[in-house]
Amino acid sequence: MFDRTDPASFSSGTGAHIVVLPGVYETWKFMQPLVTALHERGHPVHIVDTLHRNQRPVVDMARRVEEYLDHRDLTDVILVAHSKGGLAGKVVMTGGAQTRVRSMLAIATPFGGSRYARLMLSRTLREFSPDDPSIVSLAQQLTVNERIVSIYAGFDPHIPEGSELAGARNVRLDTGGHFRILAHPRVLAELAVLAE
Numbered sequence: 001m002f003d004r005t006d007p008a009s010f011s012s013g014t015g016a017h018i019v020v021l022p023g024v025y026e027t028w029k030f031m032q033p034l035v036t037a038l039h040e041r042g043h044p045v046h047i048v049d050t051l052h053r054n055q056r057p058v059v060d061m062a063r064r065v066e067e068y069l070d071h072r073d074l075t076d077v078i079l080v081a082h083s084k085g086g087l088a089g090k091v092v093m094t095g096g097a098q099t100r101v102r103s104m105l106a107i108a109t110p111f112g113g114s115r116y117a118r119l120m121l122s123r124t125l126r127e128f129s130p131d132d133p134s135i136v137s138l139a140q141q142l143t144v145n146e147r148i149v150s151i152y153a154g155f156d157p158h159i160p161e162g163s164e165l166a167g168a169r170n171v172r173l174d175t176g177g178h179f180r181i182l183a184h185p186r187v188l189a190e191l192a193v194l195a196e
Contacts (some may be wrong), residue, residue, distance in 0.1 A: 004023070005032070005105065005118055006028060007047035007049065007075070007105060007186075008048075010036075010044070010126065011038045011044050011046055012037055012039075012044055012045070012047040013042045013043050013045075014040040014042055015041065015043040015044070015082060015091070015195060016043060016075060016076065016077075016078050016084045016102070016194075016195040017043070017044050017046065017075075017076065017078070018038050018043045018044070018045045018077070018079075018080050019045075019046045019048065019060070019065065019068070019069070019074070019075050019077050019078075019079050019080070020035055020038075020045060020046065020047055020048075020053060020080050020081075020085075020152065021048070021051070021065065021079055021080070021081035021082070021083075021085030021086070021088055021089050022082055022083075022085050023054060023081075023082045023083030023085050023108075024053075024054050024055065024083060024084040024125070025053050025055065026082065026083075027045060027052065027053055028047040028048075028049075028051075028075060030080060030082075030112075031080075031182065032110075033082045033182070033183060034080070034182055034183075034187065035047070035117045036195065037078070037188060038188075041188070041192075042101065042182065043076070043195065044168075046068070046072070046074070048064055048065055048068045049073075050064045050067075050068070050079075051064055051065075054084055054085065054088075057127060057134065058084065058087045058088050058091055058127065058134050058138075059134065061084070061085075061088035061091075062088045062089075062091035062092045062095060065079075065088060065089070065092050065097070066092055066095060066096055066097040067126040069100045070097060070100075070195060071091075071095045073098075074100055074103045075100050076099050076100075077100055077102060078103050078104065078105065078191070078194050079092065079093075079101060079105070079106075080100055080104075080105045080107075080191065081104060081105070081106050081109060082107045082108060082109075082182060083107070083108050083109055083110065083158075083178065084109075084110075084128070085109070086104065086106030086107070086108075086109025086110075086111070086137060086150075086163075087108075087109060087110070087111070087132065087134070088134065089101075089104045089134075090102075090104070090138055090141065090144065091138065093144040093147065093148075094141045094143075094144055098144070098162040101147075102147070102194070103123050103147045103148065103149070103194045103195065104147065104149070105148075105149050105150045105151065105187070105191050105194060106148055106149065106150045106151070106163070106165075106168075107151050107162055107167075107181060107187060108151075108152050108153065108156055108158075108159065108178050108179075108181060109150060109152075109163050110128050110135075110137075110158075110159045110161070110163065111138065111139070111150065111163055111164075111165045112135070112139065112161045112162075112163075112164075113128050113129055113130030113131070113132060113135040113161065113192055114129075114158060114159045114161065115129075115160065115161065116128075116129045116160070117129040117130075117132070118125070118160065118190050125151060130161070142146075142166070142167055143181075145165055145166060145167035145168045146167050146168065147167065147169060148165060148168040149169045149170075149193075150163050150164065150168045150170050150171065150172075151171040151173065151181065151183065151184075151186065151187060151190055151191050151196060152162075152164075152171070152172060152173065153172075153175050153176050153177050153178070153181050154172055154173060154174055154175060154176065154178070155176040155177075156176070156177065156178045157176075157177070158178040164173070170184075171172060171190060173186060190192070
């Protein structure tokens, strides 16, 4: 919480450019161990500070990521996204900046929504309802799925429906949790394949 690491300190490297997209209520610091590991493997890792805690609608998050990619003229980017970040990443992959993105590693992303979202008081969390227009619209966007690796736990208490995405490379881990898998070694292994 008190770490003052400058996110720009991770933007050097000769590997594939990585743009990190945290989940709802998360800042990039939540993914800092993964960011550090990616950077240590030679990847320039980019943090989109304007996402803040990702409480805005998915399309707003995606717009900010597109602006970031355009402003820095980044191409052949790999998106590494957790939870809601994966939804925004898929919007980016189907929108105006789609040619800038090579692929996405989506970690515990609710591509089909979560039935628990209907019970939430916050509009930010109700956006994950399976019948929310943004979830339904994304489900209809099939062409980019082949460039997505969806990695998720066998049991996710936040997404009981799971994170399987038709047409994507789906990696189901024999573990539980929504956050714990961020530290799973398979995440870095799958990224290494995408970065080849």
